Amino acid sequence: MHVQVDRARERPITTDCSISKQEDCAARVTICQGRERHHCATCADEAGYGADVVRSQKQSPGRADDIVATTIEFITENGVGQLRTVDIAKRLGVSTGLIFYHFETLANLVEHAFAVAAERDLTQLRNTLDSVANESVLDRLRAVLRHYGPTGNALGWRLWIESWSAGLHDENLRKVVKNMDSQWRQTVAMLIAEGVGSGEFHTPDPHGAAWRLTLLLDGLAVQSVALGGAVTTEEIHRWTEDALRNELGLPAPSA
Structure with missing residues (x-):
């Protein structure tokens, strides 16, 4: 599902008005x-x-x-x-x-801007999936999580941290952010369910696993971006891999 961008307020100009200049x-x-x-x-x-x-x-x-x-x-x-x-x-x-x-209004512009940014981010997600379509489900999941996290190529965690804050006071903006967040999480859950079906992953709760993995990355993004690198890229990668193994029953890496 694509983010719906409301263009109702972008009004075209005609060359003449329905009321003549002589009228009030x-x-x-x-x-x-x-x-x-x-x-x-x-x-x-x-x-x-x-x-x-x-x-x-x-x-x-x-x-x-x-x-x-x-x-x-x-x-x-x-x-x-x-x-x-x-x-x-x-x-x-x-x-x-x-x-x-x-x-x-400025509020309309901000809402519109975040809606466009969300659609661009979701387009990048689809492009990421297309680029690894022939890989294993684990490699596809890793690619999505890498793109989702603060070390990826998403539009920018600075923007989305701003959207969380602004969304507290703007219901329309909050809907835009929730929709984008939901689509990311659904993609992660879909890949986990596929891995469970093929026997590659082992979890009784793909939905819950998707929530926990994305919430981990949300928190790491805040620490990395909003708090000036409180965690390193290497730590983010290592902790994400640890979470994948714990959530999906993957074997420990060979020494």
Whole structure:
């Protein structure tokens, strides 16, 4: 299942407004700034969105995507708490009005950015599975856990630690994070169940084993990323291997 990205607030521009310039300005702005699925260039400018709105629609159809990508980058570098609309506007060389035109509020932009980041991370997970499709189930599980953990190539644990914090106060964001977390854990549980079926793994509870393994990596990620390397990469690898053997009944490594 893919993360659903809500694009309802990315409004296209028409070249003309349904109310002529001779009619009352307040009425014109009310219609154009409401939740109608249209917006004219003239009223965009008069409502304070500026010429950037027109340029973005005519010259750069992906402008909203650029805003999202820059927001993800900023949050990863500086955290959600430091995010201001003006910072994103400065990085892109656009007005803050353009950002509000696409997303209406900073909260909407943050939710959208995390949803896009989650989908990218899940795409990387699928690519990882594809790259080891012909390997043993143990090697596939190791590849997934390596990618999931703080030593892997996932989008970035700094971003997801930020999402946990921000999600405490934002139900929509919390749903995005829970969905991504659930899909990772389901993948781990699926691989463990496959290994049990083939006789390679030995556990009566693949679901519980998946929870315990991913929770271990969650905790190690916080220690490694949020606390400035409190644990080393070598320790993360060794403890993950120990957990795999204990959870799945694997033989001890040969001396």
